[in-house]
Amino acid sequence: MTPRIDDREEVTxxxxxxxxAAGRGDARAFERLYTELLPQAHRLALRTVRDPQLAEDVTQEALVEAWRRAASFDPRRATARSxxxxxxxxxxxxRVRREQRQRVQAEHEAATLASPGAAPVPQDAVVEDDYRAWQTDRVRTALGRLSALQREAVEAAFxxxxxxxxxxDHLGVPLGTAKTRIRDGLGRLRDALEGA
Incomplete structure (x- = not known):
């Protein structure tokens, strides 16, 4: 029986x-996949780049890449969503790394133009190194608060x-168990980092 539009049941x-199917060239299948995954992909991109315009660009680039690489998708190794x-x-x-490199390069060029005879002082590099060390320490401390099973799963994934x-496969556990460990571990990491 085909579900009717007015039925309240969720269609899986x-x-x-x-x-x-998209990997076999079915554009309509990819269009449906695109519609289903666009909101999640955009949220993930926005959380990472923290700029709405960049997030839109990243989402489009990612979905175009997914279309181009669809033939290499193996459902035995991952879900389409993941x-x-x-x-x-x-x-x-x-994109975040590229934006940071461009910003550092522009700042370096500006410093060089401001005092062409003097060697530029790498203040930004020192500040960036200190910030990176501080962030690394925060993440290491937060990882230390995870259970050994969660930490192992999160580290393997990320x-x-x-x-x-x-x-x-790496941990020798069912897929659902691995997903749960990663999800729970990321939740605890987020809580630890937000509380720090």
Missing amino acids: VDLDALLV WVLMITHRRAVD YGGRTHAEVA
Whole structure:
């Protein structure tokens, strides 16, 4: 029986099947996948880049990359949602790094133009190093507050660059267990970092 529009039941969309079909060239399948994942991808990008315009750009770039790479998607290794969000996260981090490099370069050039005969003082580099060390210490302390199982899962996912499925394989646990450990660990990390 086909669900009617006025039914209040939620229709489940098989995102993995849509992405596999998109990998075979089905533009309509990708259009549906795009519609389903756009809000989540945009929220992730916005949380990472913290600029609405950049977040829109990153989201579009990530979804275009997902379309181009759809044929390489393997539903045995990751879900379509985690695969697309991983691409989005990587794009967002790349954009933040690029923006920081451009800002540092512009500041360096401005300092050089302001006093062409003097060697530029790397004050920004010192401040940046101190800030990075402080942030690293905060994250290390927050990671220390996680259970050993949560820390192992979070580190495998974010420092190891593994998908949820790869984390599950690496830890020898079911996919749902790996996802729960990562989710709970990230929640505790967020609480620890916000409280610090």
